[in-house]
Amino acid sequence: MAAASVSGATVAPAVKRLVHFQSLNCPGNLMKIKALLLDIDGTMVFKGHAIPGAAEAIEAARMAGLQLRFLTNITGQLPSTIAEDLQRHGINVRAEEIHTASTSCARYLKSLGDVSCFFLMPESVNSMFEGIARDHVSPDVVVIGDIGESFDYACLNQAFGYLHKGARLVVPHKNLFWFDPRGVRLDCGAFILGLEAASGKQALVTGKPSPVFFTSVMDSLGVKPSQTMIIGDDLLTDIAAAQHLEVAHALVLTGKGASYTESDVPRPERLWPSIAELSRFLAQSGHNTD
Structure with a gap:
């Protein structure tokens, strides 16, 4: 079965159809979402390059009034260094928004x-x-x-x-x-x-997928799990934690997510070709991104 390339990620046709379905049919009242907890490596950047559409997705989320925090298992860099690297890639992130393992x-x-x-x-x-x-x-x-x-x-x-x-x-x-x-x-x-x-x-x-890592960030933002969404490329850290905490979530098919198959577990709630899907998702779920 031939594979298709979607926003820089290689996705099998059957999975590509599922991506389309799940990005348009999102359960729950997503207007309640007040905060996004986003992965960095493989989600925002990969192999030294920005994921196409990442900068625009973050700006759309800020325009929608959402609180953003970036949670990463990167252990060898200070938050200030990570923020500077993201800014060099045109992605507007502040050091105080980054929580590392x-x-x-x-x-x-x-x-x-x-x-x-x-x-x-x-x-x-x-x-x-x-x-x-x-x-x-x-x-x-x-x-x-x-x-x-x-x-x-x-x-x-x-x-x-x-x-x-x-x-x-x-x-x-x-x-x-x-x-x-x-x-x-x-x-x-x-x-x-x-x-x-x-x-x-x-x-x-102490880092992902530890529930304490995520709940401490939610507590600092003053939001409940029902008001939060987790977005990342790793089933075993981002998605496993989201499902344990019963938080809305999306797996992006970039980074580690590029190798996702429909038989993988845990099965994510939403599949997105990349973080670029966030802009369309916010508009469809009723958030004002203008």
């Missing part, structure tokens, strides 16, 4: 009080974890994010040793892979799963 992780660790940590985290986000004690002898907590090609046997075995002696495992996320301009890359989740299996311990996830 790393910022959530730092907040959680600080809430624990007097604990010591062993970090395998990118140096670029060290400032987020200032004030947290570091311990390379007997830490209370092992914290692992994406350190890319710095992952090796020595550091993983060191982390395993701490876990074996009783340390807890806290991670921003457990994504298995991601994309950069070179192609698909292993993410920290692949290594975290190995440590979980070896140590018999389950990691506490």
